[in-house]
Amino acid sequence: MTVSDMNNGGHSRREVLSRRQVLWSGARLMGGLLLLSLAPIRAWAQALEGMFKERTVDDVLKALGDKPTPSDQIVLTTPDIAENGSVVPITVKSSLPSTTDIYLIIEKNPNPFAAAFAIPDQTDAMISARVKVAQTSNVIAVVKADGKLFSATRETKVTLGGCGG
Structure with missing residues (x-):
């Protein structure tokens, strides 16, 4: 095991980057799901927007x-x-x-x-x-x-x- 491996908790640099990528991918996925769940509310609000001008x-x-x-x-x-x-x-x-x-x-x-x-x-x-x-x-x-x-x-x-x- 090298000093570089010990600084990464005994894991190779490749494994650390892989974990970061998984975390970022998960965060992006959750953000996308959140946006999709807000779509009906956004559509409802856009439908009402014109009524505020009446x-x-x-x-x-x-x-x-x-x-x-x-x-x-x-x-x-x-x-x-x-x-x-x-x-x-x-x-x-x-x-x-x-x-x-x-x-x-x-x-x-x-x-x-x-x-x-x-x-x-x-x-x-x-x-x-x-x-x-x-x-x-x-x-x-x-x-x-x-x-x-x-x-x-x-x-x-x-x-x-x-x-x-």
Whole structure:
């Protein structure tokens, strides 16, 4: 055994390089698998990207594909009066079976489409977020369940400096 072999833990230089190559190959493989697993999420996000540019609620609903049916199985919670319109807490809970997506639309915002959430299978369909509500308007929760759209609407008043709006 040479001094060079002893510096490599008794293994030849060829074996050390081989291990490094195996580690790098494994790391590349794991990175590739990670990218492949993110592909459906990326496709979903790209499909939604155009909706953030829509200027009216009707245009957003048209981009979603259908006019939603109002449902009492969607519980939309917003404050009656929001003192700070830039951080309005919103909670949406859907009891509809097979809920796959939840969308938030703020009627009088310059861009009404506020948020989109993908709901994984076998999970409770509930989201909580803070969104900007530019002025007193309707907040609309649209739920996609079993391939159909359903909605719940609630008015939220936004005050300016603590005075009613």
